[in-house]
Amino acid sequence: MTNKPISEQFKSIPTTAISDAMKGMNNLDPSIKPLKDTYKISGRALTVKMPIGDNYSVMKALDAAEPGDIIVIDAKGDLSRAVAGDFVIGMAKALGIAGFVVDGAIRDLEACKALDFPIFCKGTTIAAGNKAGQGEINTAISCGGVSIQPGDIIVGDCDGVTAIPFASAEDVLAGSLEKLQKDDQRAASVSEDIAAIKKHLKEQLAKG
Numbered sequence: 001m002t003n004k005p006i007s008e009q010f011k012s013i014p015t016t017a018i019s020d021a022m023k024g025m026n027n028l029d030p031s032i033k034p035l036k037d038t039y040k041i042s043g044r045a046l047t048v049k050m051p052i053g054d055n056y057s058v059m060k061a062l063d064a065a066e067p068g069d070i071i072v073i074d075a076k077g078d079l080s081r082a083v084a085g086d087f088v089i090g091m092a093k094a095l096g097i098a099g100f101v102v103d104g105a106i107r108d109l110e111a112c113k114a115l116d117f118p119i120f121c122k123g124t125t126i127a128a129g130n131k132a133g134q135g136e137i138n139t140a141i142s143c144g145g146v147s148i149q150p151g152d153i154i155v156g157d158c159d160g161v162t163a164i165p166f167a168s169a170e171d172v173l174a175g176s177l178e179k180l181q182k183d184d185q186r187a188a189s190v191s192e193d194i195a196a197i198k199k200h201l202k203e204q205l206a207k208g
């Protein structure tokens with residue numbers, strides 16, 4: 001047994017195994033991708049709901065965040081205004097925030113990559129957001145087509161981002177570990193043995 005918080009126990013598990021354990025139900029839209037393939041995040045969601053183009057509430061989120069939180073932003077899929085650039089991301093990194101997941105865009109791509117802070121987003125843009133004072137933090141949001149509650153567990157890697165409702169985290173963890181073990185057994189059962197591969201394919205095709 002481990003004493004690690006459950007949100008950290010997902011860090012070594014690929015999103016694909018977590019997705020399989022949840023039957024693919026809570027994966028964010030695949031257009032939300034890491035800026036670098038090496039990024040892997042796992043932590044509790046601090047949610048942000050912002051009107052298109054107004055990133056005031058992202059500042060509120062930075063102010064409220066605890067180290068290890070993942071800022072998950074419902075930016076309504078807008079790609080015309082950035083929710084953050086290298087200045088905001090630099091502050092997030094210094095505060096110990098574990099990552100940004102955005103249904104929208106960031107800017108200052110080169111500088112953001114140089115900060116080596118895990119950002120998962122739909123794209124990049126040039127224009128900054130306004131800070132008009134609207135938006136909410138820590139309320140239920142929809143990000144990338146998935147409902148996310150504050151405190152849900154967010155896991156992201158090179159394949160994308162998935163959200164685990166906190167109440168089902170123990171079950172999903174057990175299901176993901178079981179799936180990983182099955183995947184290993186399946187791979188070992190065929191290895192590079194052509195006869196074993198043919199047998200496996202025959203069994204799969206017989207199910208069709």
Ligand SMILES: O=C([O-])CC(=O)C(=O)O
Binds near residue numbers: 055082085087108
């Ligand atoms: O301040 C902003 O809203 C976006 C920005 O340019 C930065 O974070 O560098």
